[in-house]
Each structure stands twice: as structure tokens, then as C-alpha cells.
Amino acid sequence: MNFNLTIIGAGSMAEALIAGWLKSNSISPENIMVTNRSNDHRLDELTRAYQVKVTRNQESLLEHGQLFILACKPKDWKNALLPFKQTMKPNTPLISVMAGITVKDLEEYFPHLNVPVIRAIPNTSAVVNASMTPYALGAWVTQTQKNIVEKVFTFVGEIAEVPESQMDAMTALTGTGPAYIYYLMESMEMAAEKIGIDKTLARHLVSQTLLGASLRVQTKELSPSTLYHQIMSPGGTTEAGFNILREHEVQETMIHCIEKAYGRSKELGDSCREILTDDVHK
Ligand SMILES: NC(=O)C1=CN([C@@H]2O[C@H](COP(=O)(O)OP(=O)(O)OC[C@H]3O[C@@H](n4cnc5c(N)ncnc54)[C@H](OP(=O)(O)O)[C@@H]3O)[C@@H](O)[C@H]2O)C=CC1
Ligand SMILES: O=C(O)[C@@H]1CCC=N1
Numbered sequence: 541m542n543f544n545l546t547i548i549g550a551g552s553m554a555e556a557l558i559a560g561w562l563k564s565n566s567i568s569p570e571n572i573m574v575t576n577r578s579n580d581h582r583l584d585e586l587t588r589a590y591q592v593k594v595t596r597n598q599e600s601l602l603e604h605g606q607l608f609i610l611a612c613k614p615k616d617w618k619n620a621l622l623p624f625k626q627t628m629k630p631n632t633p634l635i636s637v638m639a640g641i642t643v644k645d646l647e648e649y650f651p652h653l654n655v656p657v658i659r660a661i662p663n664t665s666a667v668v669n670a671s672m673t674p675y676a677l678g679a680w681v682t683q684t685q686k687n688i689v690e691k692v693f694t695f696v697g698e699i700a701e702v703p704e705s706q707m708d709a710m711t712a713l714t715g716t717g718p719a720y721i722y723y724l725m726e727s728m729e730m731a732a733e734k735i736g737i738d739k740t741l742a743r744h745l746v747s748q749t750l751l752g753a754s755l756r757v758q759t760k761e762l763s764p765s766t767l768y769h770q771i772m773s774p775g776g777t778t779e780a781g782f783n784i785l786r787e788h789e790v791q792e793t794m795i796h797c798i799e800k801a802y803g804r805s806k807e808l809g810d811s812c813r814e815i816l817t818d819d820v821h822k
Pocket of ligand 1 (some may be wrong): 549552611612616663
């Protein structure tokens with residue numbers, strides 16, 4: 541796609557997207573321009589690894605971007621957008637990948653410009669072109685812009701359009717989700733080591749086991765519950781393990797975990813909104 545992207549924020553999420561786009565040969569390095577707040581070393585690192593353009597020159601960023609991606613922490617977004625508050629081109633879509641910050645927050649930041657805002661939550665599996673990216677559209681997004689945004693995220697995985705009101709839930713489930721899976725995988729690797737399995741082999745065994753299980757669920761033929769019951773013979777090994785999971789309320793704990801993350805996404809938005817209210821219209 542011959543389309544210029546300006547990315548504000550050069551952290552883990554920005555890098556995961558860049559890596560995925562380049563891996564899929566869908567966007568060329570010269571089409572990507574990245575900036576951050578102050579970390580020069582990080583910008584050097586990104587240029588070296590991906591040959592993308594980097595700068596802190598606001599005019600260059602503005603000039604380059606046919607689409608802006610805001611990938612800083614929620615608390616930093618207003619500072620990050622400040623240089624573009626008056627100069628943002630009205631037809632340039634602005635994609636935010638931030639937790640908690642709503643489409644309305646961003647639209648209201650530009651009261652005199654009908655900026656097409658998209659709130660998207662990719663995840664770091666973008667690196668391997670396997671992100672799940674839910675997104676919600678703002679009022680000023682045209683069909684053509686929607687098509688472009690969908691392409692941009694399809695290059696790094698799967699997409700799902702959802703109502704904006706569900707974006708905090710999406711953040712909790714798919715944005716943070718890989719972290720919980722990695723934690724689970726780490727626990728399985730630790731168990732493997734304890735029962736005498738070689739570390740390197742354990743990593744392969746665990747990741748393939750998760751991949752296979754995930755692919756089975758993706759066929760949509762059977763529910764997770766049916767699938768685990770298929771594995772569980774009465775009095776067998778699976779049941780022995782499951783008894784421990786139930787005893788420790790692992791399912792309830794995971795539900796609680798996702799609910800907490802959901803609440804935190806809302807809190808992040810609310811707390812930033814409080815800070816912002818006073819100066820939004822300055
Ligand atoms: N990590 C993840 O898996 C996911 C993250 N997200 C969201 O993506 C966003 C970024 O997360 P992540 O990449 O992990 O965060 P990082 O902390 O890794 O990166 C944040 C980046 O924002 C930059 N930044 C801060 N202030 C400004 C500013 N005023 N102008 C320009 N750049 C600025 C920082 O620059 P500097 O280092 O110079 O301060 C840094 O490069 C967050 O809002 C998060 O909610 C969404 C889905 C998944
Ligand atoms: O932990 C966070 O706040 C970000 C949002 C989704 C994933 N990471």
C-alpha cells in the first residue's frame with residue numbers, strides 16, 4: 541500500500557505494528573515516519589531495525605502523514621497531539637490505539653476540525669501478523685477512510701468493527717489478552733521443568749499445544765467446554781489436574797482478571813479526562 545503513516549509514540553505497540561507491516565510487505569519503511577517524546581536512542585533503534593523514517597520535526601510529521609497513529613500512553617495523549625491541534629489536516633484520519641481514550645475525547649480535542657477519528661486496539665501479536673484488532677469509528681470517517689484503516693490493520697491480523705461503547709471491553713480482552721496467555725505459558729513451562737522436561741523442548745511443546753487448541757476453537761465447530769470435556773476421561777490425568785484448577789477457582793480468577801482490566805481501561809480514560817477538561821478548549 542503506497543500510503544504514508546505518521547506514528548506518534550515509538551514504544552512496544554508502535555514497534556509491533558511496524559514489524560508486522562514490514563513482514564507482510566504491505567507497507568514500505570519509507571512510508572512510515574515515527575516520533576516520540578525524547579528518547580533518541582529508541583528512534584535510532586527503530587531506524588536501524590526497520591529503516592523507517594524518524595523525526596521530531598512537527599512540519600515533517602504533518603507533511604508526511606496521510607494517516608496518523610497515536611500510540612503513546614493515555615496520560616500523554618494531549619501533549620503528544622498539542623503540536624498538531626491547530627494544524628491537523630481535516631481529512632487525515634487519526635487512529636488512536638490507546639486504552640481508555642474515547643473517540644469523543646479525540647473528536648472534541650479538535651473542536652473546529654472534523655477530524656476522522658478511529659479508536660483501535662491491536663495487540664502485540666501484530667509482530668507475527670496475528671493481531672486481533674477491534675476498532676470503532678468516529679463521526680467523520682468516510683467509507684474510503686474506513687477501507688484504508690481496515691487494510692492497515694488487516695495487514696497485521698484480523699479485525700472486528702464494534703460499537704465505541706465496547707472498546708474498553710475489547711482492550712481488556714484482546715489488547716491485554718496475550719499477556720495473560722504468556723503468563724499461563726510461563727506457568728506451563730515452569731511445571732514442565734519441575735517434572736523433568738528440557739527447557740527448550742518445553743517451550744516448543746507448550747506453544748504448539750496452545751496453538752493447536754486455539755486453532756481448534758477457531759474452527760467454531762465445538763465450544764471450549766466441549767473440547768476440554770473430550771480430553772477428560774473419568775479418573776484420568778486431565779481430571780486430576782482440573783480438580784486443582786477448580787479448587788483454586790482459576791476460571792473465576794480469569795473472569796475477575798478480565799473484569800479488572802476492563803475497569804482499569806475505563807479508569808484510565810476517566811482520569812485523563814479529568815486532567816484534560818480544563819485545557820481542551822485553550
Ligand atoms: N503494549 C501493548 O500490548 C498495547 C498497548 N496499547 C496502547 O498503546 C499505547 C502505547 O503503549 P506501549 O507502546 O506499550 O507504550 P510505551 O511506553 O512502550 O511507548 C509509549 C511511547 O509514547 C511516546 N510518547 C510519550 N509522550 C509523547 C509525546 N508527547 N509525543 C510523542 N510521543 C510521546 C514515548 O516516547 P518517550 O519514550 O520518548 O517518552 C514512547 O515512545 C498505550 O496507550 C496503550 O494503551 C494498546 C494495545 C496493546
Ligand atoms: O496495559 C495496558 O494498559 C495496555 C493496553 C492494552 C495492553 N496494554
